[in-house]
Amino acid sequence: MSGYMYWCILVSDSLSGKYLRIYDKIANFACKNQDSMLRKALALMAFWVTATVAAADDGQHWWGYYDGEEQLTEFGTGTIENYDCAIFIPGDKGTAVGKKMAGIRVVVQGVADAQELEVWLSRDLPLTASQATIGCYAVDLSAATEGSPLELMFPQPCQLTASGVYVGFSLETTDPFPILTTQPQTTQPNGFYLKTSQTYTSWVDVTNYRNGNVAIQVLLEGSFLENAVSLIAFPEAVVLCGEEAVLPITLRNEGSSSVNTIDYVVSDDGITQEERHLELASPIVGEKTTSVVELPFTVPSVARASEKTVTVTRVNGQANESSTCSASGIIVAIDESAPRTSVMEEYTGTWCGWCPRGTVGLNLLERDFGDRFIGIAVHDGDPMSISDYASQKKLVSGYPSAFVNRQLAVDPYHGSSYGGGHETPYGIYSDVLILQQLLTPADVEVSAKWTSAAKTTFTAEALVTPRYDRPSLSPYTLGYVVLADSLYGEGADWAQNNDYAKVVFQGNYASEPNLGFLTEQPERITDIVYNDVAIAARGIDNGISGSVPAPFEKGVAIAHQQTFNMSNNALVQDKRHLRVVALLFNSVTGEILNAAECNVVDAQQDVISTLEADTSADDSGRAYSLDGKLQQKAMRGISILRGSDGRVRKIISR
Numbered sequence: 165m166s167g168y169m170y171w172c173i174l175v176s177d178s179l180s181g182k183y184l185r186i187y188d189k190i191a192n193f194a195c196k197n198q199d200s201m202l203r204k205a206l207a208l209m210a211f212w213v214t215a216t217v218a219a220a221d222d223g224q225h226w227w228g229y230y231d232g233e234e235q236l237t238e239f240g241t242g243t244i245e246n247y248d249c250a251i252f253i254p255g256d257k258g259t260a261v262g263k264k265m266a267g268i269r270v271v272v273q274g275v276a277d278a279q280e281l282e283v284w285l286s287r288d289l290p291l292t293a294s295q296a297t298i299g300c301y302a303v304d305l306s307a308a309t310e311g312s313p314l315e316l317m318f319p320q321p322c323q324l325t326a327s328g329v330y331v332g333f334s335l336e337t338t339d340p341f342p343i344l345t346t347q348p349q350t351t352q353p354n355g356f357y358l359k360t361s362q363t364y365t366s367w368v369d370v371t372n373y374r375n376g377n378v379a380i381q382v383l384l385e386g387s388f389l390e391n392a393v394s395l396i397a398f399p400e401a402v403v404l405c406g407e408e409a410v411l412p413i414t415l416r417n418e419g420s421s422s423v424n425t426i427d428y429v430v431s432d433d434g435i436t437q438e439e440r441h442l443e444l445a446s447p448i449v450g451e452k453t454t455s456v457v458e459l460p461f462t463v464p465s466v467a468r469a470s471e472k473t474v475t476v477t478r479v480n481g482q483a484n485e486s487s488t489c490s491a492s493g494i495i496v497a498i499d500e501s502a503p504r505t506s507v508m509e510e511y512t513g514t515w516c517g518w519c520p521r522g523t524v525g526l527n528l529l530e531r532d533f534g535d536r537f538i539g540i541a542v543h544d545g546d547p548m549s550i551s552d553y554a555s556q557k558k559l560v561s562g563y564p565s566a567f568v569n570r571q572l573a574v575d576p577y578h579g580s581s582y583g584g585g586h587e588t589p590y591g592i593y594s595d596v597l598i599l600q601q602l603l604t605p606a607d608v609e610v611s612a613k614w615t616s617a618a619k620t621t622f623t624a625e626a627l628v629t630p631r632y633d634r635p636s637l638s639p640y641t642l643g644y645v646v647l648a649d650s651l652y653g654e655g656a657d658w659a660q661n662n663d664y665a666k667v668v669f670q671g672n673y674a675s676e677p678n679l680g681f682l683t684e685q686p687e688r689i690t691d692i693v694y695n696d697v698a699i700a701a702r703g704i705d706n707g708i709s710g711s712v713p714a715p716f717e718k719g720v721a722i723a724h725q726q727t728f729n730m731s732n733n734a735l736v737q738d739k740r741h742l743r744v745v746a747l748l749f750n751s752v753t754g755e756i757l758n759a760a761e762c763n764v765v766d767a768q769q770d771v772i773s774t775l776e777a778d779t780s781a782d783d784s785g786r787a788y789s790l791d792g793k794l795q796q797k798a799m800r801g802i803s804i805l806r807g808s809d810g811r812v813r814k815i816i817s818r
Contacts, residue, residue: 225388226269227259228381229355230346231453232313236379238273239561240341246361247343249378250289250332252354255324257488259394259418260384264321267383268331274339275308282334283316287327289357289367293334298322303333313381321385331382332357341561345376348573350454352377352396352414363558372754373559374573391479392419393426393448395491398474399753400639402496402603406465410458411493413474415448417455418486423448427478430461433470438462439477464497467632467718471495494639498631502607505759506600507538507747508592509698510566510576511557514546517663520682520689522564525577525592526696528678532593536600538745538761540645541696547657548694548735552701566592569599569756570749577679589677606630606640608760609721610746613767619739620731622764626724626746630716638714641707641751644726646700647761649741650693660689699735702726707749739764 226232229251240247253260268283281303284296293300303316322329335342345356355377358370371377396414403409411430417423424447429439440460448455464470475490477483510526512519526539543549544557556567566576572595575582579591612624626642652658664673664682674683702708703726711724728744730736742764748757 223385223387224266225259225384226381227253227384228269228379229350229352229377230271230379230381231450232269232381234346234350236271236344237347237376238341239343239345239375240339241360241363241558242340242561243362244338244340245363247335247337248293248332248359248367249335249343249380250330250357250367251378251380252330252357253324253328253382254354255326255328257394259388259392260324260382261487262324263384263386264323265318265329265331265382266321266385267315267317268333269313269315269381269383270303270333271311271313271344271379272333272335272337273342273344274337275305275310275314277339277342278305278308278335278337280334280336281305281314284332284334285318285322286330286332289330289332289359296332298329317383324384330357331380333380344379346379348374348376350376352454374571374754375559389419389485390421391423391482392417392485393423393476393479394418394486394488395474395476396454397491398493399755400494400496400750402498402501402605403463404501404603405463405467405497405499407463408460409463410460411472411474411495412456413459413491415455415457415476417448417450417453418488419479421480422450424480425478426457426476426484428459429475429477430459431473431475432464434473463495467497467499469494469496469632469634496605496632496634498603498605500631501603502605502629502631502758503536504600504602504604504757505536505538505608506533506569506596507540507745507756507759508566508568508576508596509540509542509556509570510564510696511542511544511560512564512576513544513549514657514660516563517661517666517687519564520660520662520664521578521679522566522576524678524682525566525575525579525590528590529592529596533596533600537596538759539696540647540698540745541694542698547653547655548651548697548699550699550701550735552704553698555705568592568596570754571599571756589679604748604758605632606748606758608746608748608758610744610760610762612744612762612764614739614764615727615767618731621727621729622744623725623727624744624746624762624764626711626726626760627721628712628724628748629721630718632716633718634714634716636714638712638716639750639752640712640757641703641709641749642711642724642726643703643705643707643747643749644701644728645698645704645745645747646728646730646764647743647745648697648699648735648737649695649743651695651697651735651737652691652693656688658690658692660692662687662689697735699733700728700730702728703749704747706751706754707747709751712748 282293282300283303284293284300285298286296290296301316303314308314351371351374353371356371356375357367358364359367394416398411398413425443427441430437444457459474471492472495473490473492510522512522529537530539542553564576567573574580574595577592578587579595581588581591607629609627610624612622614622624644662682662685663669664679665685665687670683673679712722743761744764745759745761747759750757
């Protein structure tokens, strides 16, 4: 089955009878072979579910990492399999302490495709729903309405103990994207555990992958708080010494009153540093509502790492009633930031008709950010696909898509301004520009040399130079990616599908400033040379353990080597066109903090050289791409240089 399938679904609220919201999802399902029903879901668009449900009775409260009103996004593996999803409710802190659980509410996608849904409570994550240690209950799907919450009241309320409880559901469905989650920026610890029958065969805490929180709520019974704010532990942050800075702290309103003001204490390595009062620019309205609030604090004057603890002591002038009133994180103070290089991993495939825009986005970013940007094209389902990226591909819900610094999951051309009917031309530029301004704690350099005469193996050496002192507990690791340029192949699998050339879409995109030229290309573009292609990787998930060990001494480089054997790699077509990228990870958050790249050179070369365009006095003219567009500078690849003397030459810039 191939081609395009369109849906325009009118979601109805079964309780109020009101229509909620119309959403479009455009998916392109392509066959990998004749025995496969579905290849991949492409161009997935987020949609909104804001179902109105009956309010809880007095003394009851619907609680979850999803608050019942947030925007929800489809999530799935793209294959037909069964899903087990859960959240964990701590019994020793937060709103749920001492409460009873009276019922459960879940929201899933494609109820018409669901064969069975069971909800359960368990002291640990069960292998199957029937093995849940507290209870398992079947949900009647016969009257279920698409987009509306599914609720089930337990036969008897269950007391939440101090050890906490897992609350989840098990779903048998034919929908390849049946799970609904909140937006990635709302991801919280314990907010999404996942197991599936084929892809994730054991439980995984996917909140580590920034997939948002699964749409599960529990009906709690008991007495609830009024003026209460809880804090969520904040990740390591880098700030400049001796300056006033802000901590982006996530606050959750645990009480019935709106939060207008807070008083807080900041401690440095356990020593109280300062007390402050803050009037919030926007009140936190409604229980369980979260908000990222920037709390000012004073940065240490010495370049070092320290543990900051923030404690909210008062809410609206009253004592904070929350038992989770403190949060801690590491603050890295540096004298001067290292130059930061951003990395975009673009997920693509020749079978994907919309993926040409990802290549356009990657090329434009390379043009505009130069050496401070590295693009990595990760292919799937075509001759350039590699197994080294298999685990990361599982996190991709649609093609094309991209991860920028492993912080932001976006469209590789439109960026975060894509979806819901909005497509900003080259919106990815703004996303990268914002991330580019973030401070980074260390410089990264990399070199790579062939270690055998036959050029079958090479060794890459990365140097990480911290900008601060840290005696122990390094949070950093290194990963490596080998890139190949000028890849070429014959046959249908090497031809790039191009949906922009389809007659039905030409009118929409012909005038688009950067994509319009694609409407003039054929639907299958042949004789393409592919660049920036990932052909091998090491430590790509979260870095190589122990690769950047403590202690750190400011300005002293830490070296790490990684050897690659390329003798059996079929994607090594021209060894002159191989590059290595070194990625510096924060192993706790998974963020890419900095990166560097280099060519793979002969062992006798002492300096890594790059081929620059000849722009001497005689030829200091203008550079044009092969399609005739004026460039600010000669870009990587083939371009045309028109000199001031009128001469024209074709150049290759590395």
